[in-house]
Amino acid sequence: MTQVWPLAFGFAVIVFSGVGASAYTRPPPGRILTVKSSESDSQPQQVRISIANSDQMRISWITKDKNLPSLVEYGKTPGVYDSSASGESTSYRFFFYTSGNIHHVEIGPLDANTTYYYRYYDILLLAGDLSYADSQQPLWDSFALLVQPQASRRPWMVTQGNHEIESLFPIFRIHPFAAYNARWRMPFEQSSSTSNLFYSFDAAGGEAHVLMLGSYAEYGVKSQQYKWLKADLAMLDRRKTPWLLAIVHAPWYNTNDAHQREGEGMRKNVEKLLFDAKVDIVFGGHVHAYERFVSLV
Template sequence: GGRRNRGSRPRRMSGLVLLKAKVGDVDGGPELLLASRRHAVLGVARVLFAAANERCLRGMDRAALGRGSFFVGAVANSWRVLMQGLASLMFLCARADEYVRQPPSPLVLTAHDKPAAHPQQVHISTVGRNKMRISWVTDDRNTPSVVEYGESRGNYTASATGDQATYKYFFYESGAIHHVTIGPLAPGTTYHYRCGKAGDELTLRTPPASLPLELVVIGDLGQTRWTASTLAHIGGADYDMLLLPGDLSYADTQQPLWDSFGRLVQPLASARPWMVTEGNHEAEALPVVGFAPFVAYNARWRMPHEESGSASNLYYSFDAAGGAAHVVMLGSYAEFEEGSAQRAWLERDLAGVDRRRTPWLLVLLHAPWYNTNQAHQGEGEAMRAAMEALLYEARVDVVFSGHVHAYERFTRIYDNEADGRGPMYITIGDGGNREGLALKYAIIGRSH
């Protein structure tokens, strides 16, 4: 338990593709060093935000705002693919489109075999500067929504209560879905906790109070053997928080798959904050029979939307690393046009970011705004037209998306032209889902 020494933390970058953007000005865009696999499966991105460099708080062509480096890593889903070496490249678009793997095989998912009051599907998320939300499910609807916690094993010095709810979908009725907010918590600290006074003791670590901040970014996760491989890679890394830009369980109206997904990710999601936004596979709308969209998603994965002034769980924002990073999670499937609630909220949220104390500004959304893959061409265009200018004016650093089951990275860009003041766009859409990789590109050799 207790606080960790950030300076002594080992780096576990083995098996990662590293895109290293050096600090400083480079004509035409950032200088990129690519340590690549020849056939990379890019289902996971791992990001290290180094400490802010006071000498380059903002600039026309700043490659990064950090002392040291900005890393984006993508883990191959096959252990047999070996690192090919290091290449120093100056280029505008990177992608992996040659990898061939076997079709995703389903996992053998076991039912919950514990007592009805035993917590399952435990996951955590950040709430404000120094609090965490603990979410879990019990089959017993009389289990109390309470979390006991402390810095020593078995010694719970604090407790908190919350709320619970259920939902129905055709003949399916969920268990009790509990949400409890705990805190205040110390940053960079390990806590031991127990849910519902009946569960096993679990352990979480709070994010640090300052940079560096290390993130995992995955999209379109699903629950196949490739998903399990992705999760195994993540489990071997030392990181602070996971960001997921949509398409979690691939339940697609089969509600028991939400339960199996929650059990699948619990070992990781109960230990580090998982911050998610919705994808198309979360919608599950059947208006003919009265089922509104995102019912299961909103019930199970409650994010800090109210705390960030949002009226919807489909879009929100939060600070990390003591405010040195601000992360905006947008909703590709909530209204985003001029005059919409989401666009008005985004404008207010970005206006409240002080870039003098927040050098990193990140955005996540599901459907990519820039995409040369044949899959899902143009699906993010309307949202880009409605919102891109706001991101540009706020000088957003990086935009992550999923949806397309491939990896693609654009240099800093605005309105379809390379622009050193625009964000870098990264598609990271294959965490292992059942639909497989998107390997065909519609545009070859385009200078983005």
């Protein structure tokens, strides 16, 4: 017996029944289960592993953000990822559906009968003004509890904003940054910095160098921050590290009425160092308005 089922697009599906089929009747399909993700656009999702070769494995995952690198770090000890591999990403469209960015990375060669640990590269860069506690210290606890699901799963790299100063006496700045320095310890010592308020680190397997600068630390040409930044940039080999990023809180250029020229002093002292080093992009915060500028060179 042949049955024809009309479809919305005017096509027809022809189904041929089998001969001598058993008396078993297939039950009707259950309800369609739709699962929506509440993760951030950069969070890896739908992670899966497959065999790529006799001594290689393929790690695949999807991100909503289409600008993230396809990079996996791995190693034989938990927390020690001394090897890395880059791969490729793709996406596709099917009628009205557009997929996320689908990443595929092959890792190896791998040793037989060995357990490996791996991670994807996913970092949050935060340009200051974390909790807005403004000296109300219990709000730091509330903030940390709220962000724990995300902050415990990927690195949060932060710099300070004006709301982290928390001085009850702004003129004398009694105990500034006490909560920030105690709670959010960054790798300043590893980058030869003298203060938790400014530091640098490498990302994306060494292909990117990130400068976390302090808008509210001293930045004059005789300051510790200026001397550190000059030395840090001098050690950078752009042939090995093609990407250079800088993060500040108070933007150096801003057409919004709010916070006009608050970053001007730092710009006058520091901008030439970044310009000569051919920095690729500078991120700023503070203004609460999105704005971007295209390079003129």
